[in-house]
Amino acid sequence: MAVLAERPRPRRVREHPRAGWFAVATVCFGAFMGQLDASIVTLTFPALQQEFRAPLAAVQWVSLSYLLALVGLLVVAGRLADATGRKLMYVWGFGVFTAASVACGLAPGLGWLVVFRLVQAVGAAMLQANSVALVVGSVPRSRMRAALGVQAAAQALGLALGPALGGLLVDTAGWRWVFLVNLPVGVLGLAAGRYLLPRTRERAPLARFDFPGLVLLAGGSAALLLALSGVSGLGLPAWVAAVPAAVAVAALTGLVRWERRAAHPLVDLRLLRPRVVSLGLLGALCGYLVLFGPLTLFPQVLGTHDGMGPVLTCLPAGFAVSAVLVDRLLPARLGVHGRTVLGAVVSALGCGLLLLAPGSAPWVAAMLFLLGLGLGVFIPANNSSIMGGIPSQMSATGGGMVNMARGLGSALGIALVTLSLHLGGAAGPQVAVAALAVCGVLAVAGAVSCARESA
Numbered sequence: 001m002a003v004l005a006e007r008p009r010p011r012r013v014r015e016h017p018r019a020g021w022f023a024v025a026t027v028c029f030g031a032f033m034g035q036l037d038a039s040i041v042t043l044t045f046p047a048l049q050q051e052f053r054a055p056l057a058a059v060q061w062v063s064l065s066y067l068l069a070l071v072g073l074l075v076v077a078g079r080l081a082d083a084t085g086r087k088l089m090y091v092w093g094f095g096v097f098t099a100a101s102v103a104c105g106l107a108p109g110l111g112w113l114v115v116f117r118l119v120q121a122v123g124a125a126m127l128q129a130n131s132v133a134l135v136v137g138s139v140p141r142s143r144m145r146a147a148l149g150v151q152a153a154a155q156a157l158g159l160a161l162g163p164a165l166g167g168l169l170v171d172t173a174g175w176r177w178v179f180l181v182n183l184p185v186g187v188l189g190l191a192a193g194r195y196l197l198p199r200t201r202e203r204a205p206l207a208r209f210d211f212p213g214l215v216l217l218a219g220g221s222a223a224l225l226l227a228l229s230g231v232s233g234l235g236l237p238a239w240v241a242a243v244p245a246a247v248a249v250a251a252l253t254g255l256v257r258w259e260r261r262a263a264h265p266l267v268d269l270r271l272l273r274p275r276v277v278s279l280g281l282l283g284a285l286c287g288y289l290v291l292f293g294p295l296t297l298f299p300q301v302l303g304t305h306d307g308m309g310p311v312l313t314c315l316p317a318g319f320a321v322s323a324v325l326v327d328r329l330l331p332a333r334l335g336v337h338g339r340t341v342l343g344a345v346v347s348a349l350g351c352g353l354l355l356l357a358p359g360s361a362p363w364v365a366a367m368l369f370l371l372g373l374g375l376g377v378f379i380p381a382n383n384s385s386i387m388g389g390i391p392s393q394m395s396a397t398g399g400g401m402v403n404m405a406r407g408l409g410s411a412l413g414i415a416l417v418t419l420s421l422h423l424g425g426a427a428g429p430q431v432a433v434a435a436l437a438v439c440g441v442l443a444v445a446g447a448v449s450c451a452r453e454s455a
Contacts, residue, residue: 022196028154029189030127039162047175052110069121072218074404078129091193093126098186105180132399148380160316220251228415279446280386286443288409318372337451343378348440
């Protein structure tokens with residue numbers, strides 16, 4: 001069927017000297033829309049509570065359902081894309097995400113909105129699992145790091161615009177337009193994907209699908225996040241949080257055992273054997289944990305007055321500046337591992353310096369900008385390092401693993417800050433910043449270990 005086949009780009013596009021960068025720009029549409037959605041939806045919570053007369057505990061599932069589905073489906077979407085075609089999966093993902101966004105904007109009730117957010121997460125997984133692989137496959141290896149930096153800048157731009165745009169839309173047009181705003185971007189992305197993305201040249205056949213692995217991965221991830229939520233101030237008995245914690249441990253332990261002996265594993269554990277891949281994925285998780293944690297922390301510490309938006313914008317602004325300019329400012333001889341170490345050190349330093357004055361808006365703004373600069377160096381270089389250690393025919397699977405680490409890191413950043421504020425009492429902000437700094441140090445340790453092994 002034509003709709004299930006990847007169509008070639010027009011010859012004029014295919015033979016253009018910047019054809020690869022056209023493809024990178026197309027991927028940036030999805031990167032921008034995904035991060036915009038990640039940072040904008042929480043601003044709708046008060047309006048949703050008022051319209052549907054529901055408590056925050058119910059409204060939060062608008063985000064939680066999306067996150068749980070996304071984390072569980074990223075590797076699945078990447079594996080399917082390796083078998084069926086990355087361009088095909090990406091274009092269909094744009095279509096599903098855009099259609100579900102419109103459905104969210106028209107949802108008649110809170111339950112329907114949660115269901116449509118689950119469908120939206122399916123489209124987002126199809127987009128995100130393919131993004132890194134499409135970037136890597138569209139440009140020469142010598143330009144791979146720069147291309148991943150441009151993609152990271154598009155993510156940072158979406159993240160930075162989310163709070164400002166979301167607040168404006170909710171205050172003027174209403175919460176429904178937070179979802180409907182995805183429609184024009186989605187239509188543009190669909191057209192760009194059809195005409196600018198290259199077809200898949202290398203595929204990995206999918207003989208059988210690992211449904212037990214999918215259930216264990218999705219169930220374990222969901223149970224882990226539910227357990228963290230349960231001990232972060234929901235007022236639930238301890239045993240209620242202990243149950244999903246036990247389920248998470250059992251499911252994730254069972255996943256490792258199952259994948260080791262599965263004929264066609266969902267997560268090929270052989271890909272994790274190189275230290276550059278396993279430690280790189282840990283670094284990716286820590287990097288996004290440190291990126292999203294402050295966006296949850298400082299509105300609680302500094303309040304939600306009018307100056308809060310510019311303060312928080314310093315983090316993604318530093319990220320975007322660094323991701324775009326790093327190739328011009330850093331010497332080429334530093335190499336990908338050197339840049340990974342440098343970015344991790346600067347990020348950990350920014351977190352550590354936040355401990356000096358977590359309640360001072362000017363100091364926080366300056367340190368968030370420094371933190372963003374470090375993450376803008378670290379994350380693209382770390383992603384490049386991971387993808388360099390994965391065979392090309394499994395690149396979409398590897399990209400799905402990178403994005404799964406990113407999703408888990410983002411969720412854990414929010415959960416870790418919430419837990420620290422709840423358990424730390426009056427010293428909660430310092431405890432939260434210290435926890436973020438520890439994660440930054442873990443990223444440094446992993447980056448140094450990978451650099452030593454490659455030396």
